[in-house]
Amino acid sequence: MEKSPLPKKVIYRFSTYYRCLQRLAENKHETVSSSTLAKAAGVNSSQLRKDIAYLGQWGTRGLGYPVVTLISALREALRQEKLRPVVLVGAGNLGSALLRYQGFQKEGFEVVAAFDSDIHAAASRGIKIPLYRDEELTSFITANNVKLAILCVPAEFAQGVTNQLVQAGIQGILNFSPAILEIPTNVVVNQVDLASELENLSYFIRG
Amino acid sequence: MEKSPLPKKVIYRFSTYYRCLQRLAENKHETVSSSTLAKAAGVNSSQLRKDIAYLGQWGTRGLGYPVVTLISALREALRQEKLRPVVLVGAGNLGSALLRYQGFQKEGFEVVAAFDSDIHAAASRGIKIPLYRDEELTSFITANNVKLAILCVPAEFAQGVTNQLVQAGIQGILNFSPAILEIPTNVVVNQVDLASELENLSYFIRG
C-alpha cells in the first residue's frame, strides 16, 4: 500500500531498467544481480536496489532478481500495460520526423493523430497518420479521450496551443518548443530542449 | 577567478534564462527584476538570484538586472561566442529530421557534416549538408577538430560508433539512441530518450 510519491528521477530510471531487462530476457538470462543490472543501466548498485525496493521485495539474496518477474513489475509500475494514445501538434520538420520515428510505437505509445495549421505543407512530408487542422484539436481529443500530447509548434504559438490542449483534457505534454508553458497544477510538462542540451554539452567540454 | 564547477542543472537554467532575456531585449526592456525573470523562466526567485550570482554581481539593488549586460554574461558563460561545429551520425528518420530542423543553427551550433552507413538511403531524405559514409568519420573529425556529435544510430550500433567518435577526439555526445554508452571520464554524454520522456509523463497523469 505504498502511498509514497515515487520521485520523478526514479521513474526515469525505471524506464532504463526496463529496457536493459528486456535485452537480458532476449538473451535468456533468468536472473540478474543488482551490480550487473546497475552497470548496464549506468547507475550505482545501491541506487538500483533502493529503486527496485520501491516495487516491493523481488530479489533473492545470494542470487539476484528474476528477470521476467521484474519486467512485469516495472511494466505495471510504469502503467504500460495498454497502448496509450498520443496526439502530436505541429507537423513541421521536427514534428513530422517524430511521426516517422518508430521509437514511440515500440514503447507502448500510439500516435493516433497529428495536427497542423497548414495540412497541405504537412501532408507533403509524407505522413501516414491521420492529419487534421488545428481547429479540430479540441473535438478530437475530447472524443478520443486522449491524455498525452507531443508539442512541436514554434515557440510563439506554444502557449496558445497548450491552452487548447489543457482545455480539451490533455494531462501530459512533451514540449519540444523552447517555451516555458504555464499550466494548471494537474497537468505535467516534460521539456525536451535540444538546443539547451547541446549548449550544456558544449559547456562541459574543454577547448 | 571562480574555479567552482558550476552544477549541470545551473547550466541548463542558464540556457533558459538566456532565451527569456532575449525576448525581453526584443521588447526593449532595459532591466528586469529577479522575480519577473524567475516567473518567465519557471523557477523561484532566490534560485534565480543564486544562479545569476555565479556569473558575478550584475544586479543593482532596488532595480534589478540590466538585460543586455546579463545576456552577454550568459553568452560568455555558455561559451557561445563562436559557432561550434557539430557532426551528426545516423541520418535515418530522426537524424535526417534533426538536420532539417533549424533549432541548432539558431543557437550557435553548425552541423557541418552527417554520416551514415547507407548514404544512398540517407541522401534520398533530401539532406543539404555534406553526407559521408561512416568510414570517413574519424578522418573528418580529426581534420576539422570537431568536439561535439549528435548520435542517432540504432541502439545496437551506438557503442561501436561512440568508440570511434571518442577515438577521433569527440568530447561531447548528444545521444538519441536508448543505449547507455560507456565512455572515458573526459567525455560527456547527454541522453535524450524520447520514449522515456513519454513513459515518465504517462506515469504522472491520472487515469
Add this chain to the structure above:
DNA sequence: AAGTGTGAAAAGTTTCACAGCG
C-alpha cells in the same frame, strides 16, 4: 559465499529570510 534490503552518512539542491545597497 553471493547478493539483497536498509538505516545512517554524505552530498547536492532548493527555499527561506534578512542584512544591506542604491
Add this chain to the structure above:
DNA sequence: CGCTGTGAAACTTTTCACACTT
C-alpha cells in the same frame, strides 16, 4: 522602499556499509 546577494535551514538524492537471507 525595492530588490539583490548570501548565509543558514530544509529538503532531496546518492552513496556507504553491513546485518541478514538463501
